Amino acid sequence: MSARRAPARSTALGITLIELMVGMAVSLALMAGALATAGIQVGEHHRLMLELQVQQELRATVELMQRDIRRAGYWERAEDGLWRGDNPAPSRNPFDALVVDGGGQRLSYRAAASESTGFRFAEGRIDQVLGGRHQPLTDPALLRVRSFQASLLPIEVPIGAPANPGCARLSLQSLRIVIEAEALHDPRVRHRVETLTRLRNDRLLESCS
Numbered sequence: 001m002s003a004r005r006a007p008a009r010s011t012a013l014g015i016t017l018i019e020l021m022v023g024m025a026v027s028l029a030l031m032a033g034a035l036a037t038a039g040i041q042v043g044e045h046h047r048l049m050l051e052l053q054v055q056q057e058l059r060a061t062v063e064l065m066q067r068d069i070r071r072a073g074y075w076e077r078a079e080d081g082l083w084r085g086d087n088p089a090p091s092r093n094p095f096d097a098l099v100v101d102g103g104g105q106r107l108s109y110r111a112a113a114s115e116s117t118g119f120r121f122a123e124g125r126i127d128q129v130l131g132g133r134h135q136p137l138t139d140p141a142l143l144r145v146r147s148f149q150a151s152l153l154p155i156e157v158p159i160g161a162p163a164n165p166g167c168a169r170l171s172l173q174s175l176r177i178v179i180e181a182e183a184l185h186d187p188r189v190r191h192r193v194e195t196l197t198r199l200r201n202d203r204l205l206e207s208c209s
Helices: 017-069
Strands: 099-101 106-109 117-122 125-130 133-136 143-152 155-161 164-172 174-183 186-198
Touching: 017 125, 017 143, 017 174, 017 186, 099 143, 117 143, 125 143
Parallel strands: none
Antiparallel strands: 099 106, 106 117, 117 125, 125 133, 143 174, 155 164, 174 186
């Protein structure tokens, strides 16, 4: 009787410790790369949102300033400042002065009999003068204004009676404003806005006699 052969043992296939460690290392590297990419995208999204907020804040500020500045020099008796045959010496608008001082960082004006109003740059923000008090126009919790510059750009035009042309001059005034600001929590986010506003009420510099 022949002896039986012992059945061959089946070799079990598995993962060695080294292979497991290599796989974990590759997985961690991929996860680190994915997290880094996600972090960059989140940071870029945050920066873009800050840029949008700063731009919107400055645009809203400029629009409010332009709207109010156009009222400068409003006079309810503007017809008295016109030359006519029965009015050879037109009156001067008592509210026509728009003053820019402080090196271009403050401006003040009046409209009719209202109190003097205007704007100023102080402590990283732009304030509006209302009733003799300064009210912040820009949001100091969102942005820091780095610079504010206002400058008048007048153009003089000779006018006068037909018999005495050029005996008076009319000043057509425009106001140029340049604002630079940065996000309060990220100084890398900066924006600059420049605007030119034409004043509706011109200045009579000299009256015809």
